[in-house]
Amino acid sequence: MFDDLKGKRVLITGSTQGIGLAAVEAFARAGAKVAMNGRRIPADLEATLARLNGLGGEVVFLQADVSDSAACGTLVEAFVERFGGIDVLINNAGGLVARKPLPEIDDAFFDAVTDLNSRSALMVTKHALPHLKAAASQNGTTSSVISVGSVAGYTGGGPGAGLYGAAKAWLHNIQKNWVAFHTKDGIRFNMVSPGTFDTAFHADKDEDTKARIGSGFPMGRFGRPEECAPTFLFFASHTCSGYITGQVLDVNGGQYMP
Ligand code: NAD
Numbered sequence: 001m002f003d004d005l006k007g008k009r010v011l012i013t014g015s016t017q018g019i020g021l022a023a024v025e026a027f028a029r030a031g032a033k034v035a036m037n038g039r040r041i042p043a044d045l046e047a048t049l050a051r052l053n054g055l056g057g058e059v060v061f062l063q064a065d066v067s068d069s070a071a072c073g074t075l076v077e078a079f080v081e082r083f084g085g086i087d088v089l090i091n092n093a094g095g096l097v098a099r100k101p102l103p104e105i106d107d108a109f110f111d112a113v114t115d116l117n118s119r120s121a122l123m124v125t126k127h128a129l130p131h132l133k134a135a136a137s138q139n140g141t142t143s144s145v146i147s148v149g150s151v152a153g154y155t156g157g158g159p160g161a162g163l164y165g166a167a168k169a170w171l172h173n174i175q176k177n178w179v180a181f182h183t184k185d186g187i188r189f190n191m192v193s194p195g196t197f198d199t200a201f202h203a204d205k206d207e208d209t210k211a212r213i214g215s216g217f218p219m220g221r222f223g224r225p226e227e228c229a230p231t232f233l234f235f236a237s238h239t240c241s242g243y244i245t246g247q248v249l250d251v252n253g254g255q256y257m258p
Contacts, residue, residue: 001239003239004141004237006031007032008087009032011037011079012035012090013066013120014038015038015093016038017042017199018199018201019225019228022226023228026226026229026232027057027088027236028056028059029055030056031056032088036061037064037066041061062075067119072123073123075124086143087135089124089125090147091124091147091171093120093121094148094167095164096160097113097116099159099160113164113167117164117168118167122174129185132144132187133182136186142188143188144190144238147191149168149169149171149248150164150165150168150193151193151250151256152169153171153172155256172191172193172248175191175246190244190246190247191247192231192248192249195217195250195253196255197223198222198223202222217255218253218255219253219255227251231249
């Protein structure tokens with residue numbers, strides 16, 4: 001079904017663990033050329049790359065802190081140097097940074113949350129744009145930008161996560177502008193919006209707490225990263241979604257229905 005992903009060049013930000021890593025694995029299985037990105041070099045990098053490169057594609061690691069605008073440009077350059085272009089960009093890097101209620105928010109925290117969740121996606125997309133346009137024109141199909149939103153982008157976020165929710169809502173919104181002005185370049189923009197997934201994002205909760213929270217969702221549990229991964233394949237594949245752009249796909253077990 002995802003045959004056209006074979007050999008596609010896929011850059012996934014923030015993908016050394018969790019939802020991003022599951023996406024790297026899924027694209028590798030589909031035969032894609034993938035860059036896994038992280039702010040730091042993972043301790044088990046060699047073993048991880050050996051495992052990922054046994055799945056059928058080609059996986060490299062590119063270190064970059066995408067909350068830094070200059071590093072976003074360098075990351076795109078390094079990717080293009082390695083693979084000769086970009087077909088698919090996934091803006092996955094993101095996180096809470098910390099939980100801080102309104103009275104505790106200062107400029108430094110505001111910058112940290114928005115740099116990681118909003119500025120990162122904006123800057124990587126900006127630098128990738130000419131390469132995505134060139135790839136679409138060379139292939140005669142479409143290139144794809146997939147950003148990762150959040151249920152918090154609709155609901156406003158849980159305790160101390162107001163800035164995070166707002167940063168994700170900002171992404172949900174700016175995508176509409178990218179669709180309006182860059183569809184002519186052969187680029188599709190879609191968003192995957194996870195609900196509550198069992199990753200390091202929820203490391204502040206013990207297993208009982210996660211089970212209790214999950215039991216309140218229609219699916220009765222948290223999502224698993226591998227349950228989000230196929231949605232990235234769908235939006236990346238021109239065969240599957242060549243006429244779909246500007247959408248937000250909620251992968252949330254029924255937790256929230258916009
Ligand atoms: P995670 O903490 O397991 O993974 C985050 C990844 O981002 C890691 O690989 C980390 O190395 C990387 N990263 C963090 N800061 C970075 C930086 N400055 N530069 C480069 N990489 C950086 O979290 P996750 O749950 O897998 O989250 C993935 C995405 O999904 C995030 O955008 C998150 O906001 C979103 N999301 C997660 C949930 C959830 O419940 N887990 C819900 C909604 C949205």
